[in-house]
Amino acid sequence: MTVACLGATRPAYALKSASHDAAPNQLATQVNDDRMTLSMARVPQVYLYGPIDIDAPHRFEALMKSGKIPTGSDIYLNSPGGSVDAGMALGRLFRQGSMVTHLGTPRLPKGSKTIVNKSAICEGACAYAYLGGLYRWAASGSDRIGFPTYPAQRAPEQVDAYLKDMGIDSAALAAVSATGAADPALWPNADEMIAKGLANNGRLNLVATYKFMQDAPYLELKQDDRNGEHKITFLCKPGGAELTTYDTIGTVRARETVARTTHSYFEINQQETLPQQAGATAVDQSVVLQRIYPLDQLQRVASAQAMGAWVRDRTGLRYGFAFEVGGVRKVLNDFYNACSLATQQHS
Template sequence: MRALLVFFAVLTARPALAETLIQNACLGNAYESCFVLIEGQIEPGLTDRLRSLIETEGVDGGVIYLNSPGGTLGEALRLGRYIREQGYDTAIGGSDGIPRHTDGKPIFLGSEGPSPGRCESACAYVFMGGVRRFLSERDKLGLHQFFAPGQQIGGEVAQKFSGDLVAYMVEMGVDARIFTLASAQDSTGMYYVTQPQAEEYDLVTRVGYDAFFLEPYKDGLIAASKRIDPPQPYDGVDQMSFYCRAGQPYALLHASVHALSPEERGSPIFWTDNIEQKLPEDAVSVRVDGDDAYLTIRISPPQAQAMAAAGTFAIGAGYGRVIGGNYVAAKKPTPLDRRMLDAAFRFCID
């Protein structure tokens, strides 16, 4: 067993480079504009360095960007598990083209966030550690077989090694069928996962809201849609519902992550097809029940019709950042979604 663990620890895909960069950066003074960049080789001790940064200096933001050609697989799995344990999301991005300090570290300011990057070989397994995982079309996520320099991988060791990797993928909520794509490539090749494959194999996290469903209530109907990804700080709404009462259309948003109180009315936010729809300031009311907050937003019948016909819409209320910022739900409705919204607004609940 000890020999296997040593072997597993030295599996690699690239020769060692200069020390890997770990940097916490913010594009502004908002929590959601902050991130950690890990750029370079996945090298032994990288998990301890990240832990030290988090525990000693503190880290702002909830996303870790990765830009790496690979490295030590044992460290990659350790780092991926630590990222999951700490509740961070992962994305791919680097510092190419970003201005530098005199010491060579990138300067992230304003809109100059991470540039497109690559996450290959061992890095792909770090990426899997994110609670939520994001991959843009400009980024590269690469998989291939691993190797131990100067060693031949025997059948028994290869079988145990493959089982450990598959178990890790299952642990991280990734479809282990992706392992077959990696296994089909030799150690010098690289298979780059396409966006549809990343979605099919659960390498990336679906975000936004699921399809609407109808619920009968009294003599009417309520159309509701649940959020697919977990709510986050400053993005705490996890369900939107729409209904009509006494001829008046309403939106009801549920927030499970919030700092709201009934005294805070908020400013209404309502857009259809990128066109702002004006609502009166008293259109928003809040009810707090323990850890749950409910925002009721009153809209006019013509606005309800516009929303049911829109290609996209967003509705919610804006507050100061100290109590959570904007509480908004947005969706690109399908034709069936539109029919359900129309039914909810036509068949009032009383």
């Protein structure tokens, strides 16, 4: 579906999209906003390819201001590098627009017989631009991304500041210098990108909060991804923990989803829990499930690896969310212990 390091001399692509060609040795842009793309992705797919020149951020910002590249657009990068300052400026624009970064190469015209390399490469300045994505998909297949490393000293001050602003731990890049590798770049695979926090594959970190509310132990688990905000709460009560889940997907989608719902359930470790017929409501922008979770089963919450909330329609399709909770084990246990103690005191 893509081509590597295409220069600005490629012809424009006729896909009900716009190719904003640049001069040689400049970053070129292809905006795919045809009906099929928008029906599947809901946002344009924007391909940036070629060297990143110093003026590239200005051209990109102009397309943002014109509305051609709206908030949340998918950005596909394929560049051998270029100006580091321009790469970071692009990254800041991506973050400003809550955009999603991937590696990928431009679409070819339908029926084209051109033979091109379909693997994308994103190196140096391009890698810095990639880190600006609010959601960042790890390189897959034969696509490759190369992050600059600084073996002998800290990253330059402006780079270090940029990484902090993007929420990237500079140690994830600097640590590679200890290997003594001759290559001045880090070329991580998908698993390494996730482990180092360089990619998040469409979701931000899970936020777990334990506190007292209404003089009772309260647990909140919240995670944002590119489809919306997802939240699970437990409020400890003598008769059972009040369980509420929120799948915040927008007012219209929430109402449409609830209107189609014939079955809903909470999920622990991919096992259906507390099922009900219908059982979902639309509240503001969210699909909401409410249940009373039995206190004698609350240990399952403390030891869970994953939780979620789902609804099904009459065709069997399900809609909802799930997230891994193994990384917040201490918070889960703190809530369970406090709830157990509180219920014992009331018994």
